[in-house]
Structure formats: C-alpha cells, structure tokens
Amino acid sequence: MTHPLDALKGKMPYLPPDMLIDRYSFTGDILSYGRCSKQYGKFKYYGFSKALPIQAWFGDVVHMTIELLFRQVKGDIKDSLNSISSGTLPSDDDVEFHATESMNILKSKGMFGRKADREFVLELLKVFNLKEGLSFYKRIIKSEVRLETIISPSTGNRPYIMNGIIDVLASPTPGVIEIWDYKAMVKPPSGDPKLTSLENQMYNYVEIVQSLFPKYTITTAVLYFINELGPKGTGNPVHKIDLTSSTVSTCITAARDDANDVVEEIRKAKLTGTFPDPPKGSVDVKTCDACEWRWHCTSASKTYTLHAP
Template sequence: MTSDILSFRRCSRQYGYFGNDGFVPAQATQIFYGTIIHQVLDRCHRHYWGFAGHPQGTMPADADVDQYFNDVQNALKSHGVRPASPAVTAKASRVLRIFNRVEGPTLYPLIRDTEFRLESERPQYVLRGVVDVLARNPTAPSDPAQMEIWDYKGTRLPNLSSTDMRDYIWQMCVYAELYRARVGTYPARAILYFLNELDMDPEPMSRPLRAVHEVTFTTAGVQQALSEFDVTAQAIIGCRANSAWPLPTLNPGKETCDICDIRWNCPSPTTPYQVRLPIV
C-alpha cells in the first residue's frame, strides 16, 4: 500500500513496530483523526447519492454529519481507537461540518466514486492505493482524462519545500500511474485537501486559499515518484528479511515522535523524552 511507503519514509523504526510487527499503539491520535475524517466524509458522499434511504441529491445537514461522526467514533472505540482528548474530537467534528457546508454543494454532485481502489504490479511487489474521491469534470463527465483525484489530509498545509509535501505529491503521482494502468491515461489533476485549514474562527464561509494544493502530472514526474517508491519498497523488503528496522535518515518531526510508544528508548528522538515510571 502507498500508506506503508509513506509511513516507512516518515519513520522506519516506528513502521517496523506498528506497521510490520502488528503492535497496537497506545495513543492512536493520528489514527483516530485521519480515520474519522475519511469515514465520515465517505458517508456524506453516499448520503448525497441516495444511500441509506436518503433522496438522491439531498445535502447532509449538520445533524447528519454529527450522527455519522458519532457512529464512526463508536465503531473506532470498539476497536480501541480513541482520541487523545475531547479537544481532538471537537476539532474533527467542527472541521467536518465546515467542509460539508463549504465544499459539499459543489463537490458531491461531481463525485464518480469514493474509496476508489487501484493496483499495479511492480517487478517485486504489487503497489496498491485507495483514492478518497474520483471526481468528474462537468463539461466532460465521461472522459477519463478529465477526472480529478482528491485526497483528504487531516493536517494543515505543510511547507511546500518540506519532505511531507514532497511525499504527498509523490503519492499523488503514484496514484496517477495506477489510474493510467487501469484506464489508459493520467487523470487531469490531483487535489490535496488539508482539512485543518478549515479550523478558523470565525468559521469560513468559502474555501480558504491554503486548504487546497493542486498537483498536475508529467511523465517525468510520475516516473521519478515511482522510482522513489521502488527504492523505499526495496528497503522495506530488506528490513523484513533481516528483521531490523533502523532509525530514519530524516527527522520524522516532533508530532510523530510525541505519539510514538517507543520514543522512550529511541537513540535519536526529535526531542529527548524522560522515562516515566508508573505511579504506585
């Protein structure tokens, strides 16, 4: 999965414990936030398209978004995935309601598919990805070359020169290649939507400029991304074969380290963490 590639690139040691060995993190803040964002928006999309008895073309109201949020949150709790604090829950719920009001009326009618699964065989592995939204161009609704792929990120827009942004763009380029392998052409563009840019006071009534980053595709850019992903995939294969997960070569960032359960004995953390003993 492309998500495995990105997780390994962020911190190979953390990926080894939680992505490969199957340990469950005690603090699942990032898992909770990202999962609830994606699953609630998927229900909003389906609401508009007439699933679960709703008339097709009906926009979800705030009360509908809140109901979907509670349903998903309860399902996550049953699997041991909880937010770190009530503030995280409140922020996710607020951002989702704003997105639904700001983007829903324009985006939902254009959606062709959600959770759109793609895969392609590489020389030594199968590369899979899941596109959050496949949206059509209203002027050319059946032209595969005019489709957009949307990917929701539960963060703020990172610095355009950061490693996170570079990896996000490469991820979209890989999706473009998987899409081409399936339909014969690249999509028109990818839309990276950074939902935390909606977390403003007062609440925005239209899309903030920083909420969206558009990615266009060239053959050279796509091939560069595939080459980088191939290198990372080979590194993952090598680590699995040797049962060794080294420290990342690049700083994974304080946010990643703060929620990591193995930070206490990490030889090279972003911030030194003092070992805490249990209270008796």
C-alpha cells in the same frame, strides 16, 4: 548499551516462499517507512501495539464521515431525520449524525478519540461540508477506489504488488477526472519533504487510475489538508498538482523510482531483522510526539520525560 530488543534481531526471519509476491501499501508501507524506519520496524514488522493511534483515528473519522455524507447526497442512506434526502446539502445535524456513526464503528474496533479530538474533528467536518458543498458531492463519480497493480522495477529487482486507496475520483467536466485525497493534517509548506512524499503518492497512483479509466483524462490531483479548516488553519486546504504539465512524466518516473528504492530497503530490513535507526533529529517532531517509543528512543527529535498520569 545493548537494547532489550537487540536479542530479537534477525530471529523473526522474513522468508516468503519464492512463488509469492510481496505487497506494499503506499501509505502503510512506503510513506510510513519514509517517516521513520525504526518506528515502521517496531510497529509494522515486530507488531508492537500502538496505545494511542489518535492520528489513525482522526483520519478514519474524516474519511468515513465524508463517505457517508456523499452516500446520503446520492440517496443510498438516510439522513439524521431518518429520511432519504438525495441531491440536497447535508445539514450540520447530518454531519454530526454520520460523524457519530463513524466514531461508534471505530470505537467497536477499539479506536477512541478524546472529547477534545471528537469536538475538533466534528467542527472540521461541518466546515468542510459547508465549504465544499453540494457541488463537490455531485462531482464524485467514485469514492474509496481500491488500487492494486504489479510493479516490475526497470532495475531488474523483484516485482511487487503496490496497493492503495484513492479517496475520491471527481469529474468536474465530462471525460475529465480529478484524484482527491483527504489528509487529516495541516498543509506542509511548499518544498517540505512531507509534501513531496504526498505528491509522490499521487504520482504513483496516476498510471493505475488511468489504466482503470482509459476513457477519461486525468487532469489534476488534489491533496486536501482538512486541518487547514480549523481555527488555527489558513482556510486554504487545497494543494493541486497539474497532471497535464509537460514535466509530469518525469515526476511520475522519479516517484516510482523512489517507491522502488523504499521497497528494496524494506525488503533488506526484513531479511536482516534490522530496521535502521534514523539520525537523531531527522524525524519530524510531530511523528515522534505521537510515537510510543519516544521516551527511550535515541533517534527521537527531542527529549521526552515520563510523567505520572
């Protein structure tokens, strides 16, 4: 059976002028394409809008609120009592105040969370604030660090710009940097491909951070899975990667090669207008559960039935 979208294939050509260099975000392109090439094609390339970007909303609330809490501790912005309270641990009211502000900003951009999601994320943020506490905020030397670099693959393929954002650069001791990235999800088990992809994200960022902060030694990458702080979580949200290990340069090279391969796949898909359908069952069920394509997708990992609201 032909799909209605088949008629569009190849008719939205990707023809960047020769002098332009294409750019890719690690999370928005490399990870996203790796999660599901078909979903990436539909939403990122063909531009179908997502009706319920709840995962993005959740992650944005987490990132924005922690950033505001850090700025409150730094003394840059006021707390829930309209005072400057630098150097003190934010209260639960402060967490709620900043989380509400974050949600209102997202609302103004058309991104909403359901009541249950709003309550859940707020509880997670309160636990985060108490658990990591003042010592965490005080270790932060920079947050929301934008990274951008030109990658020239050793295979001779065309260079591209890789960009990304590091949530936090923390300095536990002078001269040392840790890279922190919050993930609004539960921690995947060791060896799970999802965890490997996230580790590869960190490996891809290490050299860029090192070039920006040449006087520091980057010792650790921390993936912080905030959903582990919820009632069903393990209470252990941290996954650490030792960047002083002797195998680290091999991991960095392998991660960079993987990213280069994905970029080539994306380029090929854009040129032909065809984004491969993943084999049925190969995409993570949670990704399909949140995908608007799931009811009629032949690659979906389970069968979805349409219900009247």
